[in-house]
Amino acid sequence: xxxxLRRVYLxxxxxxxxxxxxxxxxxxVDLGLRMFVFQNADYYPISPLGPTPPVSPEKNLSGVNxxxxxxxxxxxxxxxxxxxxxxxxxxxxxxxxxxxxxxIIGLPLYLYHWRLAQKEETKEK
Numbered sequence: 117x118x119x120x121l122r123r124v125y126l127x128x129x130x131x132x133x134x135x136x137x138x139x140x141x142x143x144x145v146d147l148g149l150r151m152f153v154f155q156n157a158d159y160y161p162i163s164p165l166g167p168t169p170p171v172s173p174e175k176n177l178s179g180v181n182x183x184x185x186x187x188x189x190x191x192x193x194x195x196x197x198x199x200x201x202x203x204x205x206x207x208x209x210x211x212x213x214x215x216x217x218x219x220i221i222g223l224p225l226y227l228y229h230w231r232l233a234q235k236e237e238t239k240e241k
Contacts, residue, residue, distance in 0.1 A: 118240075126233040129225060136222025143215035147208060158204040 150157045 123233065123236060126229050126236065130229040130233055133222045133224075133226025133229060136218045137226055140215045140218030140222060143211060143218065147211050147215065151208065158207065159200060
């Protein structure tokens with residue numbers, strides 16, 4: 117069996133395509149597990165030092181809130197929970213787009229180069 121540079125190239129790029137497919141599929145499995153099995157894996161306890169809501173229009177010109185301190189804290193916690201929920205959804209969309217991109221690039225790359233490598237094999241026999 118003669119080893120040519122073309123054959124090395126074809127098998128190398130087939131391997132790269134296969135690796136991209138495996139990484140993309142792994143990311144999809146991870147995303148599915150986090151969405152359906154481990155549903156709280158993306159959520160973290162809300163830290164008092166975490167993101168703070170924008171200045172509310174409830175403040176009057178003297179800088180004193182017109183609502184009670186407890187209501188303000190409840191509003192801040194609700195805002196932080198919504199902020200976290202939006203971040204989790206955005207991150208899941210980014211993960212899905214990344215995994216899909218890897219599959220879209222990896223699958224044709226693998227199939228094309230593997231098919232050419234197989235043709236080379238049959239041509240030599």
